[in-house]
Amino acid sequence: MRIPILKLHNYLLISIQIDLDDQTAIQFQEDLLSKIHENGASGVVIDLTSVDIIDSFIAKVLGDVVTMSDLMGAKVVLTGIQPAVAMTLIDLGIHMQDVPTALDLEQGLIKLRQELEE
Amino acid sequence: MEFQSCVNIKKEWDIVGARQLGRDIARKIGFGTVDQARIATAISELARNIYLYAGTGKVCFEALEEIDRKGIAIIAMDDGPGIKEIGQVMEDGFSTSGGLGAGLPGVKRLMDEFDIHSEEGKGTEIRVVKWLR
Secondary structure, eight states: OOOOOEEETTEEEEEOOSOOOHHHHHHHHHHHHHHHHHHTOSEEEEEOTTOOOOOHHHHHHHHHHHHHHHHHTOEEEEEOOOHHHHHHHHHHTOOOTTSOEESSHHHHHHHHHHHHHO | OOOEEEEEEOSTHHHHHHHHHHHHHHHHHTOOHHHHHHHHHHHHHHHHHIIIIISOEEEEEEEEEOSSOEEEEEEEEEOSSOOSOHHHHTSTTOOSSSSOSOHHHHHHHHSSEEEEEEETTTEEEEEEEEEOO
16 A cells, blocks of 8 residues: 655645555655655655554654655654544653644645745 | 454554454444544554564453443463563563564553563463543
8 A cells, every 4th residue: 555645846745544554654654755855855744634543653654754854854744643643642652752743734834834944 | 241352463464453443342332532542552552562573463352341330451462482571561662673662661551451471482461451431
């Protein structure tokens, strides 16, 4: 299974709408980094509105992809994390403090623009 | 014991299968969305541990019904190598697989009861319970 990555100007947009298994998550990590490279994207929004579970593995993959993209020079914002998912992550002891987040896609794009203008 | 159903963990996709079945059972018992997410996440961590460290095993679900309360029990069993230092794996941040080390201590925080039995060379059994509030 592949997660579609959409290009919008110099941004990449991803909406994860499936129950992520480990393989799909790793594949997504690779696909996103190649897309950033191909398109020279400066910003990425990963929307998690439809994701109803993030366990420690998926959290690690998401956290890593933010750091990896950052190394390549692209900013990533995670958006739409559900209340139940946020509560579960904190119970798990995963704080994701260095990961930029926003309430929804719209706020995510605003945040990206601000970060990139700085 | 109301009923018991199990998911065999043999391949990575079974982790998803186990948490989806567990979530369905939790919803039927009457758990809200936040507890459903906690339960599904706990199952995911337990199933992944089986897949990573033992290779194969199974995750079973029991709907618990007592006079004054209802709940769900999840039992994760394998015949893997067992855990040498249980104290160590219950520490936040300890991992031998390059993960976050959030697995077992996280599961303990997500659930209400947590029991672990492990024997080196024989396997591991973890039973966790969440009560409906």
